[in-house]
Structures are given as structure tokens and as C-alpha cells.
Amino acid sequence: xxxxxxxxxxxxxxxxxxxxxxxxxxxxxxxxxxxxxxxxxxxxxxxxxxxxxxxxxxxxxxxxxxxxxxxxxxxxxxxxxxxxxxxxxxxxxxxxxxxxxxxxxxxxxxxxxxxxxxxxxxxxxxxxxxxxxxxxxxxxxxxxxxxxxxxxxxxxxxxxxxxxxxxxxxxxxxxxxxxxxxxxxxxxxxxxxxxxxxxxxxxxxxxxxxxxxxxxxxxxxxxxxxxxxxxxxxxxxxxxxxxxxxxxxxxxxxxxxxxxxxxxxxxxxxxxxxxxxxxxxxxxxxxxxxxxxxxxxxxxxxxxxxxxxxxxxxxxxxxxxxxxxxxxxxxxxxxxxxxx
Amino acid sequence: xxxxxxxxxxxxxxxxxxxxxxxxxxxxxxxxxxxxxxxxxxxxxxxxxxxxxxxxxxxxxxxxxxxxxxxxxxxxxxxxxxxxxxxxxxxxxxxxxxxxxxxxxxxxxxxxxxxxxxxxxxxxxxxxxxxxxxxxxxxxxxxxxxxxxxxxxxxxxxxxxxxxxxxxxxxxxxxxxxxxxxxxxxxxxxxxxxxxxxxxxxxxxxxxxxxxxxxxxxxxxxxxxxxxxxxxxxxxxxxxxxxxxxxxxxxxxxxxxxxxxxxxxxxxxxxxxxxxxxxxxxxxxxxxxxxxxxxxxxxxxxxxxxxxxxxxxxxxxxxxxxxxxxxxxxxxxxxxxxxx
Numbered sequence: 236x237x238x239x240x241x242x243x244x245x246x247x248x249x250x251x252x253x254x255x256x257x258x259x260x261x262x263x264x265x266x267x268x269x270x271x272x273x274x275x276x277x278x279x280x281x282x283x284x285x286x287x288x289x290x291x292x293x294x295x296x297x298x299x300x301x302x303x304x305x306x307x308x309x310x311x312x313x314x315x316x317x318x319x320x321x322x323x324x325x326x327x328x329x330x331x332x333x334x335x336x337x338x339x340x341x342x343x344x345x346x347x348x349x350x351x352x353x354x355x356x357x358x359x360x361x362x363x364x365x366x367x368x369x370x371x372x373x374x375x376x377x378x379x380x381x382x383x384x385x386x387x388x389x390x391x392x393x394x395x396x397x398x399x400x401x402x403x404x405x406x407x408x409x410x411x412x413x414x415x416x417x418x419x420x421x422x423x424x425x426x427x428x429x430x431x432x433x434x435x436x437x438x439x440x441x442x443x444x445x446x447x448x449x450x451x452x453x454x455x456x457x458x459x460x461x462x463x464x465x466x467x468x469x470x471x472x473x474x475x476x477x478x479x480x481x482x483x484x485x486x487x488x489x490x491x492x493x494x495x496x497x498x499x500x501x502x503x504x505x506x507x508x509x510x511x512x513x514x515x516x517x518x519x520x521x522x523x524x525x526x527x528x529x530x531x532x533x534x535x536x537x538x539x540x541x542x543x544x545x546x547x548x549x550x551x552x553x554x555x556x557x558x559x560x561x562x563x564x565x566x567x568x569x570x571x572x573x574x575x
Numbered sequence: 576x577x578x579x580x581x582x583x584x585x586x587x588x589x590x591x592x593x594x595x596x597x598x599x600x601x602x603x604x605x606x607x608x609x610x611x612x613x614x615x616x617x618x619x620x621x622x623x624x625x626x627x628x629x630x631x632x633x634x635x636x637x638x639x640x641x642x643x644x645x646x647x648x649x650x651x652x653x654x655x656x657x658x659x660x661x662x663x664x665x666x667x668x669x670x671x672x673x674x675x676x677x678x679x680x681x682x683x684x685x686x687x688x689x690x691x692x693x694x695x696x697x698x699x700x701x702x703x704x705x706x707x708x709x710x711x712x713x714x715x716x717x718x719x720x721x722x723x724x725x726x727x728x729x730x731x732x733x734x735x736x737x738x739x740x741x742x743x744x745x746x747x748x749x750x751x752x753x754x755x756x757x758x759x760x761x762x763x764x765x766x767x768x769x770x771x772x773x774x775x776x777x778x779x780x781x782x783x784x785x786x787x788x789x790x791x792x793x794x795x796x797x798x799x800x801x802x803x804x805x806x807x808x809x810x811x812x813x814x815x816x817x818x819x820x821x822x823x824x825x826x827x828x829x830x831x832x833x834x835x836x837x838x839x840x841x842x843x844x845x846x847x848x849x850x851x852x853x854x855x856x857x858x859x860x861x862x863x864x865x866x867x868x869x870x871x872x873x874x875x876x877x878x879x880x881x882x883x884x885x886x887x888x889x890x891x892x893x894x895x896x897x898x899x900x901x902x903x904x905x906x907x908x909x910x911x912x913x914x915x
Contacts, residue, residue, distance in 0.1 A: 290849070461845075462841070465844070480844060480847050497838065498837065498839055498840070499838055499840040500805075500838070501802070504798070504820060506856075508820045508856040509635075509856070510856065511855070511856040511858065512855070512856055513856075514847060514854040515847070515853040515854070516848040516850065516852055516853075521851060
């Protein structure tokens, strides 16, 4: 299917009503297009699957255009140049690019960023040294600002953003409490990523367990999941707590109509006022000017072992829809990558 | 009742369940206490009634202690010294102090702040030159940061905070849209306070009218009311909009139990993420270091007529509960003051 003269790709077949299902995606095979002037053909080595992609499947107003019906699913990739029409890239060069859910992509050369294999395995350009790592680092740098002795909480804490958030906060002197689903992930938080405490959000007494894990309240809640976790966090937030919001994956699947009550917005606004909380949404592209500082600090931490990472690699582009659907349900364990 | 040897005061008789009612308050008369060493006896000239007082009537966790059952209702006052045991205050001096809902108060001298009658009528020390004016100014200075050409929206816009917010934002070059209840208040927004547009929140087509008044969206929403106004504002907020939250009066009366759906929190969190909003609660005491800058700039604006004010003065301490209850329903028109 993905031989050198064909490309395989996955397109959006229909917009999900709630959680995406397999039939929202369609796999297609096409002849590999010829590159135009200034273009480069790449073969995708790794495709990153991320929760934000659920947003692109809907046509709600957002910071980015939705994927068109019949259009290729968007996604960041690490790829190898297989044909080049420009001097600055040669066959075999490794690049990061918006290759999408495809085996190959044809892209303008100025849309490629060279990946330095000396920094680590090239897949980390999609994880701790890529967008997830930058999201974690810059959300703390610009908004969360954990201070020594403070308590930080992050959910999806074995994921590429959450694991990095917890480790960076500890490097800043804060106490990190991670939330994950199931005993295996919770154990990994402590043993693999060095969190100070781990709480299982599937525990029937999750709110009480979270409170017990945060005896001094919560100063930074890095919001990357939304939903029931936020409900448990809200009463524990200390005065002047900061809530960087980089994802609300629990609500991405919400249908566009009204949701059942009770209404929690008024209570949240009251808490924001009374405890002078800061709740602020961001995406990494808002802070491009911090990227060099991020990469320098994070690459050093990864090299010396201060920040550890975990990948969940799935082989076969055709398995991307199933892996993506599973990720929205928390079934992955680590940074989810497709190796087409 | 409030002769020179007695003081009249209003105490909290019961904690309201929802909107406060007259029986939640009780009027008492006591002999005027003797001042202790270092204390001063003052006669209250003006008592400020403000929405935050609703919060103090409840025992929910907040930034301030609740009023005790049987305790005097708290409140800021402008008062005249009638008896002093200290050298730095003489009979006849005008001061600002936490006199509460009383005809007289006995306070430590170091709890009094001298009011300079040269800055304007002494009642403005409770309004545009006092806490409401500082709330407006500092919420814009530290959080809202309206820029030239941006659109600001504020509700309760004929109130002491709202009117000041709208006028200060225009002085910073922004376009100010005020929300108020009824044609008379809306007319005053344009004619008296110079807002660019006014929208009546009682209009059955309020959301559409607000959208029409904000053709370029909303960049700053100064949140001082909460409730249905926020629902109409949320879809209009532009990317990177700022929402300083200094009051959610529409929800102060909410019962402590669950509220009917639909649940709007998930939608709000999604908007915060997608449009990278900043929602931040504050009270003026968080920004004491900006008070001198506020007073200098605001006093000059009031003197030269750039910022105009309106007071709603009610005579008689015994009418304070009725006036306060009415304020929570939007029945006052301008800064509400009690003249005991």
C-alpha cells in the first residue's frame, strides 16, 4: 500500500457527533505526486497523535481551520527526505513537518524544519523536544509559574504533556501530584517520572484521594483534560492559584448542543473571584519567542536524565484511527506515535 | 435614636438562603461606648453599600471572614471625628474607615485614613476616588489592559465600578459598551458617562443587541455581575480577550446547593482554550502598591471632568437593608450611599 510510488493517507469521512468512530475516517491510496519547484517529497517516519486533532474534526469556531470533509487529517510528523528539488535538503535528511496522517507528503521546502539526530532519538522531536514538551514548558514558564514549595497538579500525567509538566515543576522546586487512569500508570508516575504523589481518577473516591494528596491545597493546576478532574480540583485551589488551560480533551467529544446540569459555571466564576484565580488558555504558537529557551533547557534535561519520557508506538498507518480513538479514552500509555 | 450618646447599628440576624430579605437584618440601639486609649469616636457621614457585602453574609470560603451572626454588618464609611484620644485627629476631621452599618463607630486611630476635602466632595472617597474607582482602574491597569481600538464591555455600567471602567477605557483609546437595566440608565450611559454604546439587559433580544453593539467582538469584558450577561458575552470574546472578574453579583444570591442545568462550564473552558482567554479574579487589596498611581490619575480626571460620577444617596440608617436588597436587584442608580 505505501510503496515508494504510492502514498497512503487517512481522510476525514464525516464529522463526529460525540466521540469519533472508525467510520469517521477513510483510508485512501494515491500515486505519489511529483514535487513542484521548491517542493520536497518526504516519507513519514513517525506521526504524532494528539488530542487537539479532535477539535480539527469539528467545524466549531477555533484557533485553527477545521479539516475539510474528505481532507487529509492534519498531524505533525518526523519524516525523511526521499526526493528534493532544493539545495538545502538532501535525500536522507530528517525533518519535522506537518505531514498529516499519510505515508508520504509533498511539501514546500520552507515548511520543513531540520531535526538534529544528535539531540536524541528523532521521535523526541514530536514529544518532549517537540510540541508536547514545549506546551508543558511554556505553560509553566508563562502562566503556571510554580514556585518552590508550591503544589502542582496535572492530569493525563503519563502523557507527553503531563509527564513533562510534573517533572519540570519538580525541577522548579514545586511538589508534583499526577493524575492518571489505573494502578499501572499511577505506579509509573512515581517510579518512572518521579512525581511526589499519584492519584487514580478511576477511584470511586477520587476527589477525597486528590484532597489527601494535596494537604496544602493546589497552587498550579495544569489543565489538559477538563471534565470531572476539574470539578475535583476546583475546591482545592489556593488563593492566587494559576490554571493554564492547554486542553479540555474530556469535553472535545461533547455534542454541540446543551449539556445536562447541574450548571457549574456560576460556582467556578465565584471561585475565580473569591480566590483570585487566573484561568488562561494558550497554545504553543502564542509563545514562539520562547522556543529557543525551551529547547536549550529541555534538551539538557533530557540528556542528563532529569526529564524522562515514554513513547507508545503503533505500527501501521491504518491503525491510526483506532489508536486515536483509544487515546481520547486514555488507552495509550506515553506519547502516542504512529510508525507508518 | 442616633443621638450623641447613643449609636444605632444594623446587625446580621440570619444568613440569607438566596436573596437577602429584611428579616436577615436587625436594628439595635446601644449607649455610645467610651473610646479606649488610642481610639477615636466617629460619626458616620456616608456608608457605602456594595455587592461584596452579600458574600460576607454567607459563611462560604472566601477572601474575607464572614460577618458573625449578631455582628455589625461591615462597610466602608466616610465619617467625622467627634471625640479623639490621640494627637493626630481632632474633632471635625473627616476620615475614611470601616465604620460598618452604624451611626457611630469607635475605632483605633491607626484604622482611620484622612480624607482631603480639597479633592472633591467627601463622599467620593467611597466612590470614584475610593474602592469602587480603584477596583475599576486597577482591574484595567493590571488585567484588562484595553488598547486603542479595542472594544470593552462592562455591565452594571451606571454603577460606581462600571461607570468608571467605561470612562477609563475610553481615556485609554478603547471603545466602551455599557450594559444596564432599562431605558433611563442606558440613556445616561451615553449622555452622562460618554459610553459609545449602551445595551439594555432586560431587552428580550439582549444577546443579539449586544452582538450588534460589538461588531468587532469584545477584547475586554470587565466582569462585575456574572450570570446571563456572561452567557451573552462569551461567544463574542475575541482571541486573547481579558476578563477581569471583580464581582459576580448575579450569583451571590445563589443557594449553596446545585444549580439547574444546562452545564455551561465545559463550554466556557473550551472557549478559554480555543480563544486563549484570560479570566482572572481580583480584589483591590491585591494591588495596594498601585493605589497612589490610581489616586493621582483619577483625581485629576474627576477634577477636569474626564470622569463623571453619579451618586444615589438614601437618608436614614434604618433604610440600609431595603436599599441593599434593592441594589442586588439593580434598583439603585449610581453609587449607593446611606447618610445615617
